[in-house]
Every structure is written in structure tokens, then in C-alpha cells.
Amino acid sequence: MWVQLEVFLQTLISGVLLGGLYALIGLGMTLILGVMKIINLTHGQLMMVAMYVAYWLFTLFHIDPYVSLLIAPPLLFLLGMFLQKTLINPVLRVESILPHNQVILTVGIGMVLQNMATIFFTSDYKSTPVDYATDAWYLSDYWKDAPFELSLSYPWTVSFLLAVGITTALWFFLAKTDTGKSIRATAQDRDAAALMGVNVGLMRVITFGLGSALVAAAGCLFIPIYYLFPALGSQFTLIAFVITILGGLGSTMGAILGGLILGIFESMTATYVGMGWAPVGRFAIFVAALVFLPGGVASLLKRKAVTK
Amino acid sequence: MKRSAPLIVLAGMAALPFLGLSSYVMHLLILVIMWSVSGMAWNLLGGYTGQVSFGHAAFFGLGAYCAGLASFHLNISAWYGFPLSIPFVAATALVMGLIVLRLRGPYFVLATLALGEIMRITAENLTDLTQGNLGIMIQRTWVEKTGYYYVILAVAALTFWVVKLLAESRWGYYFVAIREDQDAAESLGINTTLYKTVALTVSAVITGFSGAFYMNYMGYIDPQVVFSLGDISILTIMVVMVGGVATYWGPVVGAVIMVLLAEVIRSLPYVGTAYQTLFGVLLIVIIIYLPNGLVGDRQTLARLFKKKGAAV
Numbered sequence: 001m002w003v004q005l006e007v008f009l010q011t012l013i014s015g016v017l018l019g020g021l022y023a024l025i026g027l028g029m030t031l032i033l034g035v036m037k038i039i040n041l042t043h044g045q046l047m048m049v050a051m052y053v054a055y056w057l058f059t060l061f062h063i064d065p066y067v068s069l070l071i072a073p074p075l076l077f078l079l080g081m082f083l084q085k086t087l088i089n090p091v092l093r094v095e096s097i098l099p100h101n102q103v104i105l106t107v108g109i110g111m112v113l114q115n116m117a118t119i120f121f122t123s124d125y126k127s128t129p130v131d132y133a134t135d136a137w138y139l140s141d142y143w144k145d146a147p148f149e150l151s152l153s154y155p156w157t158v159s160f161l162l163a164v165g166i167t168t169a170l171w172f173f174l175a176k177t178d179t180g181k182s183i184r185a186t187a188q189d190r191d192a193a194a195l196m197g198v199n200v201g202l203m204r205v206i207t208f209g210l211g212s213a214l215v216a217a218a219g220c221l222f223i224p225i226y227y228l229f230p231a232l233g234s235q236f237t238l239i240a241f242v243i244t245i246l247g248g249l250g251s252t253m254g255a256i257l258g259g260l261i262l263g264i265f266e267s268m269t270a271t272y273v274g275m276g277w278a279p280v281g282r283f284a285i286f287v288a289a290l291v292f293l294p295g296g297v298a299s300l301l302k303r304k305a306v307t308k
Numbered sequence: 309m310k311r312s313a314p315l316i317v318l319a320g321m322a323a324l325p326f327l328g329l330s331s332y333v334m335h336l337l338i339l340v341i342m343w344s345v346s347g348m349a350w351n352l353l354g355g356y357t358g359q360v361s362f363g364h365a366a367f368f369g370l371g372a373y374c375a376g377l378a379s380f381h382l383n384i385s386a387w388y389g390f391p392l393s394i395p396f397v398a399a400t401a402l403v404m405g406l407i408v409l410r411l412r413g414p415y416f417v418l419a420t421l422a423l424g425e426i427m428r429i430t431a432e433n434l435t436d437l438t439q440g441n442l443g444i445m446i447q448r449t450w451v452e453k454t455g456y457y458y459v460i461l462a463v464a465a466l467t468f469w470v471v472k473l474l475a476e477s478r479w480g481y482y483f484v485a486i487r488e489d490q491d492a493a494e495s496l497g498i499n500t501t502l503y504k505t506v507a508l509t510v511s512a513v514i515t516g517f518s519g520a521f522y523m524n525y526m527g528y529i530d531p532q533v534v535f536s537l538g539d540i541s542i543l544t545i546m547v548v549m550v551g552g553v554a555t556y557w558g559p560v561v562g563a564v565i566m567v568l569l570a571e572v573i574r575s576l577p578y579v580g581t582a583y584q585t586l587f588g589v590l591l592i593v594i595i596i597y598l599p600n601g602l603v604g605d606r607q608t609l610a611r612l613f614k615k616k617g618a619a620v
Contacts, residue, residue: 038413085591096599097487097553100360103417104549105595107542111588119585234537238425241418276433281427283422290419291407 019263034250248296358487
């Protein structure tokens with residue numbers, strides 16, 4: 001019985017830790033989707049680019065991945081702004097038969113990024129051998145007679161805490177600063193915001209940059225605990241939009257909850273059904289959310305707020 | 309003249325093997341026709357009905373696995389994959405339709421993408437049935453390419469005819485009405501769910517044929533290949549986007565360009581496997597400058613060349 005409890009709790013812990021990082025990935029996408037109604041299917045590829053930046057900073061200059069949090073996100077902020085300004089904005093103005101040209105465009109951008117990475121860095125798996133990678137805190141160190149053993153991986157926990165910090169910072173930015181308020185106004189009603197003197201075009205560019213910077217931060221947090229290879233991007237693009245849909249489009253709180261739910265659900269599937277099935281669980285929960293809870297977790301929160 | 313153009317092209321294509329083409333050229337022709345079939349099928353749903361699917365690899369892979377498993381488990385010819393795939397693919401399309409067709413716009417795009425990926429991962433994990441990532445290998449029927457060429461040419465002719473028939477019928481107008489404004493179509497009494505389901509099912513079954521042919525022709529499949537998001541779903545979309553959305557010849561033109569481009573780039577030194585970079589660039593350029601594809605925007609193209617001619 002203790003063993004079963006131990007397995008369950010350990011799975012839960014890793015699920016929550018993973019979920020915190022997922023939430024950060026989902027936040028960037030939900031911001032872009034909420035403000036611009038743009039599905040950014042190159043989200044994970046941007047994260048992959050950030051991870052290569054962090055990887056090379058580590059390999060060449062021995063800069064700790066956590067320190068590259070100060071370098072990679074600003075770079076990706078610029079890249080995101082550039083993509084939005086030069087490629088996505090023109091397409092939004094083009095008249096075409098298909099309404100979803102923009103989605104296909106982001107797929108094209110993703111393909112370019114992924115294959116450029118393959119050309120330059122080959123498709124080998126890379127990792128940053130930080131010396132704390134396998135360190136962990138053990139329950140028995142603090143509680144001698146514990147009936148079961150739990151461990152808390154050091155890099156996972158640091159990454160999780162940093163993710164929480166970044167999320168809080170983002171919340172302050174959106175809630176308190178003028179730029180943040182303008183972004184939220186653009187998300188709510190673009191025309192009204194424009195009439196109130198908000199530079200909607202600029203907000204779009206900033207939002208895309210911000211979304212890219214957030215996912216870049218997630219990339220820096222992932223690299224001490226994950227392998228890096230060019231095709232990793234598409235996998236995380238899918239994860240990002242599953243979280244976004246699960247949370248409810250454009251909802252910040254929803255993205256956080258969505259990330260946590262997905263993280264826990266995936267850990268549980270991996271432990272109790274089988275490693276290979278975790279992605280199936282991911283998509284099953286996604287399709288279920290689309291069908292049964294089209295507004296995502298955010299709609300539940302709102303409903304509760306109204307009845308209160 | 310214009311009406312008989314498809315027949316003339318078909319006759320020309322049927323005569324090609326008599327020219328004694330090399331086996332490599334035949335291989336390219338077969339690939340072009342196979343991608344045309346997939347493209348025409350996708351176009352029915354994406355181009356005419358406006359429902360952009362990122363999950364057509366699900367049907368392609370299912371068709372391929374129907375053929376492969378028939379040969380592997382039942383010891384019958386893989387050619388039975390064509391009739392066998394119809395009920396399986398149609399049933400999958402109906403179930404998928406139940407889930408995705410009530411969704412609109414971006415939600416639809418994302419849901420099809422997810423369902424396609426679910427099919428891939430399921431195929432990878434059901435190792436007892438599909439052998440997982442080991443894949444399935446079958447005995448090919450012919451050594452020569454000519455037989456395969458005529459089979460896929462027949463499938464393509466049939467597909468072209470079905471798409472034309474549907475697009476020019478009353479149903480075709482319903483499809484376009486749904487694409488242009490679903491609410492307006494509904495308010496005029498068009499049963500949008502029914503017509504979207506029809507478009508999805510027909511599109512899926514034809515894509516399944518393409519997959520069944522792939523199994524027969526290649527002799528080997530695995531889930532990573534036939535259920536691939538990048539190599540099947542997105543390439544199918546690219547064939548249509550590059551060629552021309554909602555046109556008869558668009559997918560054919562797109563398939564010619566994509567297959568030839570892939571071959572040329574693959575043969576270049578250094579680029580090798582990363583040929584998709586140029587695909588991506590091509591896709592971006594097409595979407596920005598010719599959003600309706602080479603055939604769809606041929607007037608823009610013509611104007612471009614005229615201007616250049618005048619300047620010289």
C-alpha cells in the first residue's frame with residue numbers, strides 16, 4: 001500500500017513540476033491567440049531556437065542555462081517581432097479563398113526554422129551536461145522514519161519556481177503597466193481600443209514578440225532537464241495548443257490551469273498506462289475539451305464568478 | 309476544347325509508358341500522380357468546402373495500413389486494400405466528422421491536427437496489430453513500374469471525375485456556400501452538417517486510396533511515414549496551396565512542382581535531408597504573393613510577366 005502511495009505521489013509531483021513548465025509554454029500561445037486571433041503553429045519551433053541559443057551559450061561560454069534566461073528571451077522577442085511585422089501582418093491583409101492562410105503560413109515558418117536547425121546543427125540529440133542535473137532532495141533526508149521515499153529533482157524544482165516567477169511577472173505586466181493594459185484592450189475589442197488611441201498594430205507586434213520571449217524562457221528552463229533536437233519544436237507546438245484549448249482561448253489563468261492539468265494527466269498516463277501512450281492521453285484530453293468544454297477551464301472559472 | 313482537356317491529358321498520360329521512359333522517370337510520374345490524387349481529395353474538403361484539415365495523414369495512413377494488414381495478417385493481396393479501406397476510412401471520417409465538423413475556423417484546424425496525431429501514436433503503440441515502428445513489409449506485385457503507373461492513373465482519372473462532378477453539381481454550390489459564409493448558408497436552409505460530412509467522407513476515402521496505393525507501390529510502411537504530419541498532412545496542403553485552391557488543375561500543377569522540387573533539392577550537395585527548408589520558403593512566398601496558388605492566381609502571374617516584357 002505504501003508503495004502504491006509512493007508511486008502515486010511521485011507521479012503527482014513530477015506532473016505538477018512538468019505542468020508548471022507547460023503553463024509557461026501555453027501562456028505565450030494564449031497571449032498571441034487572445035490578442036491577435038492568430039494560431040501560431042511555429043510556437044514550439046521558436047522554443048527550439050531559444051534552446052539552441054542556450055545550448056551554444058553553455059557549450060561555448062559555459063553560461064548556465066538559467067543565466068541565459070536573460071539572453072535568449074530578448075533575442076526571441078526580436079525574432080518574434082520581426083516575423084509578425086514582415087510575414088504575418090502582410091498575410092492578414094491579403095484577400096484569399098482560404099481564411100486560414102495565416103495558420104499555414106506559420107507552419108511554413110516552422111518548417112524553415114526546424115530545417116535550418118537541422119542543416120546547421122544536424123539532427124543529433126544534444127544536452128547541456130550541467131553538474132546539478134541529477135541532484136535531488138530526498139524526503140528521508142528530512143524525515144528519518146518516513147514510510148516511503150519521495151524525491152524532488154533539483155533542476156526540475158528550480159525550473160518550476162522560475163516559471164512561477166515569470167508567470168507572476170507577466171501578470172503584473174499585463175495588469176499594471178500601460179503597455180499591458182493596451183494589450184488587454186486590443187484583445188477585448190480591437191476597434192474600440194484603436195478608437196481609444198491604442199496603437200493596435202504596434203500592440204500586435206509587441207504581443208508576438210512577448211509570446212516568443214515567454215516560450216523562449218520555457219526553452220531555457222527545459223534545457224537542463226531535456227534533450228535538444230531540431231524536431232522537438234513540432235512536439236511542443238502541439239503541446240502548446242492543447243494547453244491553450246484546454247485552458248480556454250486567450251485566458252491567462254486558463255493557460256496556467258491547462259498546463260497543470262496536462263502535466264499531471266501526462267505523468268499519470270505514463271505511469272499507469274505506459275510511456276508510449278502519454279501523447280495519446282494528451283490528445284484525448286484535448287479532443288474531450290473541444291467537445292465537452294469548448295470554452296476551456298476558463299469558462300468554468302467565469303461561470304463560477306457569475307453565480308457568486 | 310476546354311471540356312475535352314482532361315480527356316486529352318488522360319490519353320497523353322496513358323501513352324507515356326510506350327515512349328520507353330527510364331524507371332526513374334516513371335517513378336517520378338507515379339509520385340506526381342499519387343500526390344495529385346491526395347491533393348484533389350484534400351481540395352474537395354479544404355478548397356471547395358473551406359474546411360482546412362491538417363489531419364489527412366490519418367486517412368492516408370489508414371488506407372496504407374488496410375492494404376498492408378490485409379497482406380500481412382490475412383495473406384491476401386495488398387490490392388484488396390482499395391475495397392477494404394473504404395469502410396474503415398469512411399467510418400473513421402464519420403467519427404472524426406462528428407467531433408470536428410461542429411468546430412469552426414482555427415478550432416477545426418487544430419482538432420484535425422490532433423486527430424491525425426492520435427492515429428499515428430495509436431498505430432505506433434498497437435504493436436500486436438501493426439508491428440509498431442518496425443513497420444510492415446509486403447511482397448510487391450510487379451518489378452516493372454508500368455503496372456503501378458496505370459493503376460494510379462486510373463485512380464487519378466476517377467478522382468478528377470468525382471471532384472468535377474461534385475463541384476459542378478448542386479452539392480458543389482452548397483460546398484462553396486459553406487466556405488463563403490456558413491451562417492448565411494444555414495439560414496437559407498442548407499444542411500451544412502450533412503454537406504460537410506459528405507465532403508469529408510469522399511475526401512477521406514480518396515485519400516485512403518492514395519495510401520493503399522502507396523503501400524502496394526513502396527512495399528514498406530511504418531507509422532512515422534504514412535501518418536506523418538509533416539510529410540503527408542502538410543505536404544498535401546502544400547500541393548494544393550502551391551497549385552491552386554478550389555481549382556481542378558491546381559493539385560496536379562502543385563504535385564508536379566512539389567515532386568520535382570523535392571527531387572532536385574534532394575540531389576543537391578549539402579542540402580540533403582533538409583530539403584523542407586526550401587519547401588517552407590516556397591510556401592511562405594506563395595501565401596504572401598499568390599494566396600490562391602499558381603492556377604488560382606494565374607491572372608496575377610500573367611500580369612507580372614507582361615509588365616516585365618513591356619519593361620524590356
